[in-house]
Amino acid sequence: MSAHVAPFPQVDHQRALFPEGLALDCGMAIAPLAVAYRTYGRLNAARSNAILVCHALTGDQYLAEPQPLTGKPGWWQTIVGPGRPLDTDRYFLICANVLGGCMGSTGPREEMTDAEGRPLGRPWGTDFPNVTIRDMVRAQKKLVEDLGIERLLAVVGGSMGGMQVLEWAATFPEAVYAAAPIATAAYHSAQNIAFHEVGRTSIHADPDWRGGRYWEDGRVPAKGLSVARMVAHITYLSEQALTRKFGRRLRGASALTFLEDVFEVESYLRHQGSTFVRRFDANSYLTITRAMDYFDLAAEHGGDLSAAFRGTRTRFFVASFSSDWLFPTTESRAIVRALNAAAANVSFVEIASDKGHDAFLLEEPDFHRALGGFLAGCADRLGI
Amino acid sequence: MSAHVAPFPQVDHQRALFPEGLALDCGMAIAPLAVAYRTYGRLNAARSNAILVCHALTGDQYLAEPQPLTGKPGWWQTIVGPGRPLDTDRYFLICANVLGGCMGSTGPREEMTDAEGRPLGRPWGTDFPNVTIRDMVRAQKKLVEDLGIERLLAVVGGSMGGMQVLEWAATFPEAVYAAAPIATAAYHSAQNIAFHEVGRTSIHADPDWRGGRYWEDGRVPAKGLSVARMVAHITYLSEQALTRKFGRRLRGASALTFLEDVFEVESYLRHQGSTFVRRFDANSYLTITRAMDYFDLAAEHGGDLSAAFRGTRTRFFVASFSSDWLFPTTESRAIVRALNAAAANVSFVEIASDKGHDAFLLEEPDFHRALGGFLAGCADRLGI
Numbered sequence: 001m002s003a004h005v006a007p008f009p010q011v012d013h014q015r016a017l018f019p020e021g022l023a024l025d026c027g028m029a030i031a032p033l034a035v036a037y038r039t040y041g042r043l044n045a046a047r048s049n050a051i052l053v054c055h056a057l058t059g060d061q062y063l064a065e066p067q068p069l070t071g072k073p074g075w076w077q078t079i080v081g082p083g084r085p086l087d088t089d090r091y092f093l094i095c096a097n098v099l100g101g102c103m104g105s106t107g108p109r110e111e112m113t114d115a116e117g118r119p120l121g122r123p124w125g126t127d128f129p130n131v132t133i134r135d136m137v138r139a140q141k142k143l144v145e146d147l148g149i150e151r152l153l154a155v156v157g158g159s160m161g162g163m164q165v166l167e168w169a170a171t172f173p174e175a176v177y178a179a180a181p182i183a184t185a186a187y188h189s190a191q192n193i194a195f196h197e198v199g200r201t202s203i204h205a206d207p208d209w210r211g212g213r214y215w216e217d218g219r220v221p222a223k224g225l226s227v228a229r230m231v232a233h234i235t236y237l238s239e240q241a242l243t244r245k246f247g248r249r250l251r252g253a254s255a256l257t258f259l260e261d262v263f264e265v266e267s268y269l270r271h272q273g274s275t276f277v278r279r280f281d282a283n284s285y286l287t288i289t290r291a292m293d294y295f296d297l298a299a300e301h302g303g304d305l306s307a308a309f310r311g312t313r314t315r316f317f318v319a320s321f322s323s324d325w326l327f328p329t330t331e332s333r334a335i336v337r338a339l340n341a342a343a344a345n346v347s348f349v350e351i352a353s354d355k356g357h358d359a360f361l362l363e364e365p366d367f368h369r370a371l372g373g374f375l376a377g378c379a380d381r382l383g384i
Numbered sequence: 385m386s387a388h389v390a391p392f393p394q395v396d397h398q399r400a401l402f403p404e405g406l407a408l409d410c411g412m413a414i415a416p417l418a419v420a421y422r423t424y425g426r427l428n429a430a431r432s433n434a435i436l437v438c439h440a441l442t443g444d445q446y447l448a449e450p451q452p453l454t455g456k457p458g459w460w461q462t463i464v465g466p467g468r469p470l471d472t473d474r475y476f477l478i479c480a481n482v483l484g485g486c487m488g489s490t491g492p493r494e495e496m497t498d499a500e501g502r503p504l505g506r507p508w509g510t511d512f513p514n515v516t517i518r519d520m521v522r523a524q525k526k527l528v529e530d531l532g533i534e535r536l537l538a539v540v541g542g543s544m545g546g547m548q549v550l551e552w553a554a555t556f557p558e559a560v561y562a563a564a565p566i567a568t569a570a571y572h573s574a575q576n577i578a579f580h581e582v583g584r585t586s587i588h589a590d591p592d593w594r595g596g597r598y599w600e601d602g603r604v605p606a607k608g609l610s611v612a613r614m615v616a617h618i619t620y621l622s623e624q625a626l627t628r629k630f631g632r633r634l635r636g637a638s639a640l641t642f643l644e645d646v647f648e649v650e651s652y653l654r655h656q657g658s659t660f661v662r663r664f665d666a667n668s669y670l671t672i673t674r675a676m677d678y679f680d681l682a683a684e685h686g687g688d689l690s691a692a693f694r695g696t697r698t699r700f701f702v703a704s705f706s707s708d709w710l711f712p713t714t715e716s717r718a719i720v721r722a723l724n725a726a727a728a729n730v731s732f733v734e735i736a737s738d739k740g741h742d743a744f745l746l747e748e749p750d751f752h753r754a755l756g757g758f759l760a761g762c763a764d765r766l767g768i
Contacts, residue, residue, distance in 0.1 A: 190626035190649045191618065197650040198582075198615045201657070205607035207591050223589035231582045231615050234575065242574035248680060263677065265574045266581040273585070293647065296632060325709070 011068045013061075013097070013104030014038060016146050021117065022099070022106075022139055028129040031117040035143045036104025037061050037096035040080060041088035043147070049384045050149045051086065051375070052140060053095045054157030054164035057232075057288055058280055060103040063095040064088075069279045078363055085372030090379060091153065098164075099139040100131045100287040106139075108283030109215075125283055126212030133160070133295045137167045141175070151175050153382065154375055158182035158360035159327065160288070163295050166335070169316070170297060170308040178378040180317040180371060183324055183360040185331035186305050186338070187296040192326060195235055196289040199228030203282050212283055225282045226273030233272045238323035238356030298338075305334070306341035316346040317374040319367060321359040347374065395452045397445075397481070397488030398422060400530050405501065406483070406490075406523055412513040415501040419527045420488025421445050421480040424464060425472035427531070433768045434533045435470065435759070436524060437479045438541030438548035441616075441672055442664055444487040447479040448472075453663045462747055469756030474763060475537065482548075483523040484515045484671040490523075492667030493599075509667055510596030517544070517679045521551045525559070535559050537766065538759055542566035542744035543711065544672070547679050550719070553700070554681060554692040562762040564701040564755060567708055567744040569715035570689050570722065571680040576710060579619055580673040583612030587666050596667055609666045610657030617656045622707035622740030682722075689722035696723075700730040701758040703751060705743040731758065 013036040021031020038061045043050060053063055055075065064080035066073060080086040086093055097105040104110075108128040112120045144152060155168045155176050162184025169179040188196075206224030208214055214221055234242075246265035298305040316339055320332035329350045339346040351367045353359040360367070397420040405415020422445045427434060437447055439459065448464035450457060464470040470477055481489040488494075492512040496504045528536060539552045539560050546568025553563040572580075590608030592598055598605055618626075630649035682689040700723055704716035713734050723730040735751045737743040744751070 187632065189623060190630050190632065190647075191621075191623040193632070193647050194618045194626060194649050194653055195615075197647075197653055198611060198618070201607075201614060201654065202586055202589075202611045205586075205611060206589065223585075227582060227586045227589060227611065230585060231579075234578045234582070237575075239573060239575040242578060246574050248571065248574065248577070262674070263574075263577050263581075265578050269578055269581055270585065290646070 011104070015104050016143050018142050018146075019117065022135065022142070024129055024135050025132045026130045029115075030106060030129060031113060032106075033099075033139060033142065034104065034106045034110065035096050035099075035139055036101075037094060037143055038063060038065065039095075040064050040093040041091050043092040043149070044384065047149050048151070048153060048382055049090065049379065050092045050094060050144070050147070050152050051154045051156060052144060052152050052168070053086070053093055054140070054155065054161035055095065055098065056157070056159035056161050057292065058229075058276070058285075059161070060101065061095045061097045062103075063093065067279070070275070075361060079368055079371075085368045085375065086156070087372075087376075090384065091375070094144065094147065096140050096143055098136045098288065100128065100136070100284060100291060102281035102284035107281075108287055109281045123215050125215060128283065128287055130294075131287060131291050133163045133167050133291055134171060134300070136291065137164050137171055140164070140168075141172055144175070151177055153384065154178040154180060154378060156180040156182070156371070156375075157184075159184055159357065160292050162327075163292065166297055166308075169312060169314050170301070173312050173314055176314045177382065178315045178317070178375070180319070180374065181335065182319045182371070183321055183327050183332075183357055184335075185327050186298060186335050188293050189331075192235075193293045195231060196293055198231050200286055200289060202227040202231075203286065209282065214282065220277060221282050222274075222277040225277045225280065225285060226270075228285060229276040230269045230273045233269060235326045236356060236358045238325065238354055240323060240354040241356050241358070244354070305338035309339055309342035309344050312342060312344050314344065315378060316344055317371065318346060318348045319360075319370065320350050321353045321355070321357070321364075321367075322350055323354045324357040324359065326357040395488070399488050400527050402526050402530075403501065406519065406526070408513055408519050409516040410514045413499075414490060414513060415497060416490075417483075417523060417526065418488065418490045418494065419480050419483075419523050420485075421478060421527055422447060422449065423479075424448050424477040425475050427476040427533070428768065431533050432535070432537060432766055433474065433763065434476045434478060434528070434531070434536050435538045435540060436528060436536050436552070437470070437477055438524070438539065438545035439479060439482065440541070440543035440545050441676065442660070442669075443545070444485065445479045445481045446487075447477065451663070454659070459745060463752055463755075469752045469759065470540070471756075471760075474768065475759070478528065478531065480524050480527050482520045482672065484512065484520070484668060484675060486665035486668035491665075492671055493665045507599050509599060510670075512667065512671055514678075515671060515675050517547045517551050517675055518555060518684070520675065521548050521555055524548070524552075525556055528559070535561055537768065538562040538564060538762060540564040540566070540755070540759075541568075543568055543741065544676050546711075547676065550681055550692075553696065553698050554685070557696050557698055560698045561766065562699045562701070562759070564703070564758065565719065566703045566755075567705055567711050567716075567741055568719075569711050570682060570692075570719050572677050573715070577677045579615060580677055582615050584670055584673060586611040586615075587670065593666065598666065604661060605666050606658075606661040609661045609664065609669060610654075612669060613660040614653045614657045617653060619710045620740060620742045622709065622738055624707060624738040625740050625742070628738070689718070690725035693723055693726035693728050696726060696728050698728065699762060700728055701755065702730060702732045703744075703754065704734050705737045705739070705741070705748075705751075706734055707738045708741040708743065710741040
């Protein structure tokens with residue numbers, strides 16, 4: 001990658017390289033293809049105990065170890081480990097940075113290549129093609145094959161990760177024994193598209209955006225990206241969670257004496273925004289939010305969601321959280337209805353939680369028990 | 385006002401001027417005080433048929449006539465007129481631009497004055513003091529007295545207008561025969577504060593903001609203010625309303641061919657943002673959102689909301705809308721509970737609507753009948 005691209009430190013990510021590249025839904029091909037990934041646990045001799053974990057919009061492959069830029073624990077640390085629902089004594093976990101991401105997989109921050117795959121000495125930036133959830137899944141499939149795995153024990157993921165789970169089950173049904181789409185939907189709603197558009201507009205409005213060529217002078221559109229993160233962060237929490245965390249607590253003695261950072265919830269949000277820009281690339285944010293907005297699994301199957309799962313033998317575990325208003329339970333129920341119409345093997349649970357969409361990432365014992373039980377049952381059936 | 389302040393055209397608003405000014409909750413005094421207002425219908429000889437209508441965050445005094453900057457119908461045109469709920473054959477309607485607004489009342493866009501009330505040749509801008517909902521109500525009280533009205537037949541308003549209604553009833557109970565707080569709350573929630581903070585951060589992030597002194601070179605922080613409007617606009621609508629209006633309809637033939645304005649909902653939001661900056665001042669937006677955030681009527685009365693209404697003889701009509709997630713029904717119920725605890729005369733209705741918070745501004749026949757019936761009943765009792 002070109003030297004002047006360093007809005008955040010370079011990290012030497014573990015990557016699989018595919019010189020043949022990938023044909024994308026938009027009609028373009030991209031080559032070579034790099035998929036950055038991490039694994040946890042050990043692949044058994046039968047190669048039958050692999051679980052692919054798909055990350056959400058701003059997640060990455062550092063599932064259960066410190067994130068190299070922030071030093072913070074992996075995004076799903078609480079659920080991974082010996083004896084935990086994602087039991088590293090029993091399963092071989094794979095987590096890959098999505099296509100279009102900014103943690104080592106091919107994406108806007110990586111070096112651009114021409115149609116023959118020759119490096120062009122500058123990052124893709126806004127020239128990076130539009131990608132879809134299905135493109136992300138196709139890239140993951142290459143990695144899984146490269147690891148010598150024909151069939152995954154399970155694909156698991158929440159939010160955008162859940163979209164990938166659904167796409168895996170629809171596109172590669174024979175490669176997925178079990179699928180756990182969590183806190184997700186089979187399409188992105190108008191309201192969710194609208195929230196994403198606020199974030200994108202805010203990035204575009206930042207003078208440091210410079211038409212997406214901010215990398216030329218080593219700057220990043222930090223203010224715009226920070227506002228995008230702030231608005232998204234509100235949608236990840238419930239009103240109850242915000243109230244419990246902050247209520248209307250003031251930062252100073254009196255609300256009326258100053259105009260900024262009056263309430264604790266404000267400084268919390270600002271902090272969320274400012275730390276985010278140190279670990280995430282604005283062009284990646286645009287690319288990935290777009291991929292989520294495009295997602296409409298029924299539309300890929302003639303407008304009939306159940307057609308996406310016709311004849312499937314995959315076992316499904318669908319979970320939602322009662323206070324999640326970004327991906328509400330009604331959208332999980334729509335997935336379950338389609339799976340039922342396809343006569344699929346499906347279990348569904350709505351977890352009572354007041355933590356909002358973020359609940360899937362947090363300590364939710366009922367959820368962990370349910371997911372852990374589902375995976376263990378599948379492994380038992382396969383004699384793992 | 386200084387000549388270089390012209391982000392939008394100057395309008396000669398009808399105003400009442402109070403040379404003695406107003407003492408504010410923050411401890412400052414502001415003098416002179418101007419209150420821009422409009423009236424509809426005729427005040428009767430007994431001066432007993434006046435209804436004060438309080439506008440919301442981005443509303444103004446042009447209740448039922450074209451807004452002079454946009455030429456669009458008044459914001460509550462549908463509910464005002466002969467035979468309508470706000471019957472101009474029967475009532476004398478008053479609507480005033482709030483203190484801190486930008487349509488002629490004293491606010492950040494108006495000429496700054498010193499402690500002795502002497503004009504300083506430049507706008508207030510960010511030097512405008514923090515104001516509260518109670519300050520807005522005190523300014524309105526001066527106007528009402530100036531019009532020779534001792535007691536209002538009713539005070540009516542939705543959203544921030546409803547906050548003013550509650551404050552009127554609490555602060556000047558003898559001056560309010562009836563009060564109709566609609567789609568509102570007795571305090572601003574953590575989630576609502578958070579959404580406001582996104583908008584404020586976006587305005588501050590705009591390079592044309594220039595520390596609030598954007599008026600110096602006749603520019604406005606249009607991009608930042610536009611993003612603030614976009615995010616706020618999403619909160620005014622329900623998911624159902626957005627889906628019904630736009631769903632996932634694309635603007636072009638294919639979602640994958642371009643990165644901007646792919647979905648209709650996006651261009652709609654952008655349009656909302658860009659038209660807003662032509663009629664609204666950024667410093668006013670900051671001032672008024674802050675006033676909403678400060679609002680906590682219980683806190684003004686020792687933490688007990690019912691204490692705000694102790695001994696009241698005012699008749700209350702509380703209304704909420706089932707799909708309003710910005711000011712949900714639970715918050716109206718909390719108001720009703722406090723009024724019940726104060727043994728107040730109160731009726732409450734939750735209107736079934738899928739239009740979200742905006743429903744109070746739209747054609748909602750059940751709501752119009754209920755409000756119209758309440759006001760007519762009050763007028764009947766007073767022999768109007």
